Amino acid sequence: MNKPLNIAIAGLGTVGAGTLKVLRRNAGLIEARCGRKINVIAVSSRDKGKDRGVDVSGMKWVSSASDLVKMPEVDLVVETIGGVDGVARSLVESALNAGKHVVTANKALIAHHGLELAKIAEKSGAMLAYEAAVAGGVPIIKGLREGLAANRFHKVAGILNGTCNFILTSMWNKHQDFATVLAEAQRIGYAEADPAFDIDGIDTAHKLAIITSLAYGCLLNIDAVYVEGIRNISILDMEFADQLGYVIKLLGISTHTSEGVLQRVHPCMVAKMSTIGRVSDAYNAVIVEGDAVGQVTFEGKGAGEGATASSVVGDIIDIARGGIYKPFTIPVAALEKLPVATMDSLKASYYVRLAVVDKPGVLAAITSIFRDEGISMCSFLQNSRKPDETVQVVITTHETLELSMRNALKSIAALGSVIEPPHMIRIENL
């Protein structure tokens, strides 16, 4: 039996405490699977006395995370502090510099500083592992880096934020508007007090940038991600989507074509009966398309104590077994700088909802604009009109260029008979 792997956990919030619980509960099992013991020898946390539902005795307790790195007997540091800079970043840097392995669930940190950190890891021979940073308990990093490593990837896409998926699912199930459901999600702890990170798509963008780099072997480029969140999704759009056989999801989608890499995060209409259409509540799913394997889907809980801890401990087990790889599969110096494809170059189908006044010639004006932009309509819906009510006109299109659609919507918005800015949602066939 090999010597134990000594680990320190920085931060004992949900993820840190969850990691400790799994390591304790399944200690025998994990030891058998690794061929060595995993000992948690130190933790750092501000509040020692707090009840976390797990026994925290028998470990060294330090108040500053940086003290963990100074302990020569620590082999691996679990970073669960969070945040893109500050303590988390300096802790991970100093740990890797000291040749200590790091396991983290911090997607913002990896999305912004992953490459610099990976370089340090490559130099010192330590592992930087971050399975828990993307899609919670779903082993998608391992899938891209190892299980499907035979493939050239051309697309990765998924529901990567459990909060947004929970909100969208609840809106539809309860027929409640965005603000009401968000407030409820905040009350039960599914959304943060400041929800912008989740609902504006930033968290999804972080995760998408990470899996894009892994999939295509390119430099991580968080700034190149096009991002739209879910604040403007209405029940009305959900009802029309339903009539059309769709459901609305916030997706992160990344494609690698001859035009370059396009990373985008925005609400999408997807077929109700599709794999991705059925993923509800706080579940995540990631679809990967490889040249040999075709489409593979990974689905599971995207957040929560147990799911995140499963991935953190999975990484620890890998390292305990000697699985020390390049954090981005290939050395950072060999990652390609691939051209960035613009959103204007996207070819997609579109859903457009227009609130119009009911008078002759309105439809003719709208359809002429589509015609002039070379946009071919696929379906047309109009809700039953009551006297004095605004008419909702819904158009779906065949595949067209995003640039043409934007131009068309600009012209349509300028029509006097269109009384709200047009509502546009892209339709994805996944």
Add this chain to the structure above:
Amino acid sequence: MNKPLNIAIAGLGTVGAGTLKVLRRNAGLIEARCGRKINVIAVSSRDKGKDRGVDVSGMKWVSSASDLVKMPEVDLVVETIGGVDGVARSLVESALNAGKHVVTANKALIAHHGLELAKIAEKSGAMLAYEAAVAGGVPIIKGLREGLAANRFHKVAGILNGTCNFILTSMWNKHQDFATVLAEAQRIGYAEADPAFDIDGIDTAHKLAIITSLAYGCLLNIDAVYVEGIRNISILDMEFADQLGYVIKLLGISTHTSEGVLQRVHPCMVAKMSTIGRVSDAYNAVIVEGDAVGQVTFEGKGAGEGATASSVVGDIIDIARGGIYKPFTIPVAALEKLPVATMDSLKASYYVRLAVVDKPGVLAAITSIFRDEGISMCSFLQNSRKPDETVQVVITTHETLELSMRNALKSIAALGSVIEPPHMIRIENL
């Protein structure tokens, strides 16, 4: 850069040729991801001249697979010959004995001899890798052994045979009976000339036994798998399933409870809108339940050249990177002999279809039998009766004991008014 990994491919059928294609097409990518070259230096095949759609020049060509093991420069042998004994088995044994790594897609071999082979591998320090043996291109072995290794598993279940899933999907989509669809599947190469292995559930049983051992850390026990195939599935049962909100799938299900391990392969009714219910055609899906992560689903193509090659090459890449693990996660000597739970002890919901003659008292007799066995009915359907036609009575039950259901069906079959053996299909909530 490390020295190249030299591999030999035994057998150049669909899997062997597919492996060669992927290794050639993605050679640069794979080299970057492994940090070393993968060289195919030798192949064995009976027919050198056959066009396989891939360049086979530059390799040593031997007619006997056993000659590959004799080549000292070969580091790894890919076994794609197939079969549970004979050449495949002796090749793998001799390769592992010689300290050469083995990658195989041969589920029958692993299900029957996996443990003996793993012991040889453990002794010689070689790796025995078999990702392609279960669920084709879906990296489920890696998921159980590594990505989700933090978890105590209590259930694994899935659609593990693409041929059966294709047949069941086609029967329903085309409203054609089993024999017609099987003939068509054979014509297009989706089913073998002798289809028994697939349609009688044996192939699913092999795969289930493998993932059961991996999930629970127990001895592989193929003989303990309860097996029913899909020969008796009728369009009539599919129609009733549809009315009830279900679809019929052949599942392999393994559970680990206080009563022991129960492995079973049989047709199931699953909710149409469930993850597993939507997996159609030749796709496979595996659901894993872990104590930390909850439910995780892996879905992708279960067979075919590209999907299988993806997993074979994934294993090769792992080995090239130095990922030499115990083939069954923990040493074979440490695998537990867990008690076998009997089918009689299964608690499930049931669908029962009875063809009865239309005369007074029939239903009373049937329902009395259910009552006497303590079986609680959940729903009741009867198809519209035309004069002189047999009446089809469909009953679904609440959760009950398999033993009680078997006893009830025996009594019901003995009723003079029941004119066919009862049709019973278990209902699974996955």
